[in-house]
Amino acid sequence: MEDTLEFKAQARALAEAGRLCAMRGWIPTSVGHFSARLNEQQIVITAPGLDKGRLDDSGFMVVDLDGHVLSGDQEPAAETFLHIVMYRRNPGIGAVLQSHSAQATALSRAFPQGLVLEHYEALKQLPSAGPGPTATAVPVFQNTTDMPRLASQVDDCMARHPELAGYLIAGHGLYTWGTSVEAAMRHAETFEFLFQCEVLSRTLDR
Amino acid sequence: MEDTLEFKAQARALAEAGRLCAMRGWIPTSVGHFSARLNEQQIVITAPGLDKGRLDDSGFMVVDLDGHVLSGDQEPAAETFLHIVMYRRNPGIGAVLQSHSAQATALSRAFPQGLVLEHYEALKQLPSAGPGPTATAVPVFQNTTDMPRLASQVDDCMARHPELAGYLIAGHGLYTWGTSVEAAMRHAETFEFLFQCEVLSRTLDR
Amino acid sequence: MEDTLEFKAQARALAEAGRLCAMRGWIPTSVGHFSARLNEQQIVITAPGLDKGRLDDSGFMVVDLDGHVLSGDQEPAAETFLHIVMYRRNPGIGAVLQSHSAQATALSRAFPQGLVLEHYEALKQLPSAGPGPTATAVPVFQNTTDMPRLASQVDDCMARHPELAGYLIAGHGLYTWGTSVEAAMRHAETFEFLFQCEVLSRTLDR
Amino acid sequence: MEDTLEFKAQARALAEAGRLCAMRGWIPTSVGHFSARLNEQQIVITAPGLDKGRLDDSGFMVVDLDGHVLSGDQEPAAETFLHIVMYRRNPGIGAVLQSHSAQATALSRAFPQGLVLEHYEALKQLPSAGPGPTATAVPVFQNTTDMPRLASQVDDCMARHPELAGYLIAGHGLYTWGTSVEAAMRHAETFEFLFQCEVLSRTLDR
Numbered sequence: 001m002e003d004t005l006e007f008k009a010q011a012r013a014l015a016e017a018g019r020l021c022a023m024r025g026w027i028p029t030s031v032g033h034f035s036a037r038l039n040e041q042q043i044v045i046t047a048p049g050l051d052k053g054r055l056d057d058s059g060f061m062v063v064d065l066d067g068h069v070l071s072g073d074q075e076p077a078a079e080t081f082l083h084i085v086m087y088r089r090n091p092g093i094g095a096v097l098q099s100h101s102a103q104a105t106a107l108s109r110a111f112p113q114g115l116v117l118e119h120y121e122a123l124k125q126l127p128s129a130g131p132g133p134t135a136t137a138v139p140v141f142q143n144t145t146d147m148p149r150l151a152s153q154v155d156d157c158m159a160r161h162p163e164l165a166g167y168l169i170a171g172h173g174l175y176t177w178g179t180s181v182e183a184a185m186r187h188a189e190t191f192e193f194l195f196q197c198e199v200l201s202r203t204l205d206r
Numbered sequence: 207m208e209d210t211l212e213f214k215a216q217a218r219a220l221a222e223a224g225r226l227c228a229m230r231g232w233i234p235t236s237v238g239h240f241s242a243r244l245n246e247q248q249i250v251i252t253a254p255g256l257d258k259g260r261l262d263d264s265g266f267m268v269v270d271l272d273g274h275v276l277s278g279d280q281e282p283a284a285e286t287f288l289h290i291v292m293y294r295r296n297p298g299i300g301a302v303l304q305s306h307s308a309q310a311t312a313l314s315r316a317f318p319q320g321l322v323l324e325h326y327e328a329l330k331q332l333p334s335a336g337p338g339p340t341a342t343a344v345p346v347f348q349n350t351t352d353m354p355r356l357a358s359q360v361d362d363c364m365a366r367h368p369e370l371a372g373y374l375i376a377g378h379g380l381y382t383w384g385t386s387v388e389a390a391m392r393h394a395e396t397f398e399f400l401f402q403c404e405v406l407s408r409t410l411d412r
Numbered sequence: 413m414e415d416t417l418e419f420k421a422q423a424r425a426l427a428e429a430g431r432l433c434a435m436r437g438w439i440p441t442s443v444g445h446f447s448a449r450l451n452e453q454q455i456v457i458t459a460p461g462l463d464k465g466r467l468d469d470s471g472f473m474v475v476d477l478d479g480h481v482l483s484g485d486q487e488p489a490a491e492t493f494l495h496i497v498m499y500r501r502n503p504g505i506g507a508v509l510q511s512h513s514a515q516a517t518a519l520s521r522a523f524p525q526g527l528v529l530e531h532y533e534a535l536k537q538l539p540s541a542g543p544g545p546t547a548t549a550v551p552v553f554q555n556t557t558d559m560p561r562l563a564s565q566v567d568d569c570m571a572r573h574p575e576l577a578g579y580l581i582a583g584h585g586l587y588t589w590g591t592s593v594e595a596a597m598r599h600a601e602t603f604e605f606l607f608q609c610e611v612l613s614r615t616l617d618r
Numbered sequence: 619m620e621d622t623l624e625f626k627a628q629a630r631a632l633a634e635a636g637r638l639c640a641m642r643g644w645i646p647t648s649v650g651h652f653s654a655r656l657n658e659q660q661i662v663i664t665a666p667g668l669d670k671g672r673l674d675d676s677g678f679m680v681v682d683l684d685g686h687v688l689s690g691d692q693e694p695a696a697e698t699f700l701h702i703v704m705y706r707r708n709p710g711i712g713a714v715l716q717s718h719s720a721q722a723t724a725l726s727r728a729f730p731q732g733l734v735l736e737h738y739e740a741l742k743q744l745p746s747a748g749p750g751p752t753a754t755a756v757p758v759f760q761n762t763t764d765m766p767r768l769a770s771q772v773d774d775c776m777a778r779h780p781e782l783a784g785y786l787i788a789g790h791g792l793y794t795w796g797t798s799v800e801a802a803m804r805h806a807e808t809f810e811f812l813f814q815c816e817v818l819s820r821t822l823d824r
Binding site: 025028029030031100102103105106107109110143169170171172173199202203 | 534
């Protein structure tokens with residue numbers, strides 16, 4: 001399965017996304033997981049415990065949308081549930097990325113009720129925003145080791161708010177997605193920029 | 207038109223400016239536009255939706271100072287009006303750049319009435335400052351999707367204050383300009399440095 | 413002794429750790445010391461006064477766990493005691509690193525009674541944390557020029573709290589360790605990320 | 619004169635210092651000047667208006683300690699006085715550097731009466747500090763366009779406090795020096811690190 005062109009192309013795009021995120025300080029050590037869709041039923045996802053800045057083809061596994069491992073001999077990370085739930089909900093989603101910067105982490109702890117990003121031109125880079133500078137809600141979920149339960153909370157939230165472009169887990173960073181790895185990276189980059197702006201805005205507003 | 211030496215030279219200078227701005231975190235994803243003058247009536251400007259860190263010759267279009275597209279088959283970005291208005295007002299302007307850092311964005315939101323930068327040696331790098339460390343005003347305009355109206359507000363402001371070296375749009379970053387792409391980049395770099403200083407000064411002064 | 417494969421391998425790993433730390437701004441000029449175990453009785457440690465970003469094989473000396481110099485003609489740095497005490501206490505420790513970032517330094521001064529890091533997913537990257545997002549204590553010791561006394565305080569603290577993954581010295585940065593240079597670097601990276609989060613969290617919480 | 623080995627070696631060392639400072643954001647655009655001693659009576663100093671990140675041999679001029687230009691056809695920058703005054707006072711000084719980071723600039727404005735850096739291990743990297751973590755005073759001078767007068771104030775201050783390792787000019791950045799370009803860079807790096815710590819400490823202490 002790791003021989004298919006599709007696998008190789010997606011693994012390469014995810015490895016490049018990991019390299020960029022690591023270089024920018026958005027993924028400390030080996031936290032976080034990146035995934036991309038292979039077809040209707042299968043995704044490629046990072047194997048557990050790897051440094052995201054140095055991924056190669058051997059750093060990925062294939063799982064189906066029921067969570068069965070189709071390649072490799074490792075157990076997938078518990079966070080795999082958080083990826084699968086997105087691909088099942090929306091067939092248009094081609095990639096799910098996690099970014100875990102200090103600013104995403106600090107904001108997720110300071111605003112346990114969720115964050116609203118508004119009056120930023122850069123919101124136009126997110127799928128949920130209209131032509132003008134409007135607002136984007138970013139829900140914050142409590143962190144837990146019960147990943148199936150957390151995945152179900154995310155699924156419920158997405159059912160009610162299909163327009164969401166990303167969410168935070170408290171102390172755990174950002175999940176965002178897109179039609180492709182490139183689109184998801186653009187959303188990660190936009191969110192991280194807006195998180196920087198939020199931290200500075202709250203410092204200046206005091 | 208894209209074959210002229212003038213076009214190639216200006217496109218190359220703008221691509222290099224974009225690469226530097228992206229590397230320094232002043233242009234998240236594909237926001238912002240860069241332009242340079244080709245002659246009395248024509249400018250080259252970035253096409254919409256491109257990552258400013260990876261521009262090449264195909265990432266630009268030529269428009270005249272009435273807003274007509276002279277090359278390429280794309281619609282120019284609405285922000286093109288904000289560029290044209292500067293070239294029409296001042297024949298000495300050779301380039302207009304937008305930089306969109308987190309500090310520029312946060313300050314533009316915190317000071318909707320405008321910002322005054324004073325008592326900085328680096329102000330000498332801006333055209334409006336005299337030989338000593340004086341002050342530079344940075345107007346802040348409200349953001350809007352009505353670009354022709356915003357362009358007209360900018361034009362009025364420049365008519366009253368021709369000495370201005372740049373302005374902010376709330377939540378949208380800095381516009382600055384110069385006799386060449388290099389000169390405009392020097393102004394962008396100076397403003398971004400002063401914005402960093404302002405954020406730190408306001409943190410220390412509390 | 414500098415000819416053994418073991419020496420060369422450990423010196424190379426420490427030089428690479430130094431290069432990464434210097435690049436990230438975690439080791440200003442020539443402060444700090446890095447070490448790795450050669451065998452039950454001997455370690456390799458950086459010679460005094462060197463820039464950690466440009467280490468090569470000649471930048472290291474071999475000392476035994478009684479503090480005797482086994483190679484080179486330099487006196488070891490006084491901080492060598494702080495390294496030896498860890499290797500003597502725990503035969504599983506393969507490397508001890510010091511990182512000295514601005515955030516580690518500022519936190520070590522602001523919290524002389526010690527720091528508790530809690531509710532961070534990244535805590536899972538540290539050996540003392542369990543499967544869920546729990547808490548990690550980071551003791552802060554007073555700085556002093558009496559290194560043998562400080563080493564003895566650290567030793568007493570480790571006897572009472574063998575689960576510790578690192579400690580701070582006030583105004584002096586972080587000491588952390590691991591089974592190998594790579595493992596110790598992962599802990600340094602995790603701590604530095606968490607220190608960034610703590611500084612931002614305390615800024616946002618005010 | 620630009621043909622001597624001494625000139626070439628010092629120009630190369632200053633160009634490398636400039637490249638490092640620019641890369642770290644300590645020298646925005648073309649502000650600041652770097653110099654190094656050629657002999658008892660002559661120094662090499664950066665020509666006015668150049669980007670410090672891209673210096674080559676043509677970016678320097680030779681002046682004597684009375685301020686006479688010995689090479690090149692440019693007028694030296696007014697700040698040349700601030701360099702000469704140090705070389706005249708202390709024959710052991712081999713280089714004078716200016717670094718102009720946002721944190722140096724913000725601190726110089728927030729503490730017009732001067733700054734005291736204390737309880738930092740990194741102070742040991744500065745010549746004035748003893749074996750233990752003691753304190754270093756950093757005077758802050760008012761900025762002015764009257765450089766001869768400012769140079770005379772600096773000279774008076776150095777006469778009273780020969781142990782000083784650097785000083786700030788309000789809104790204008792840090793002057794520091796050393797026996798060589800490398801030594802002066804180590805002091806600049808130490809001060810910039812300590813300024814970062816000071817900004818963070820004051821943020822945390824509130």
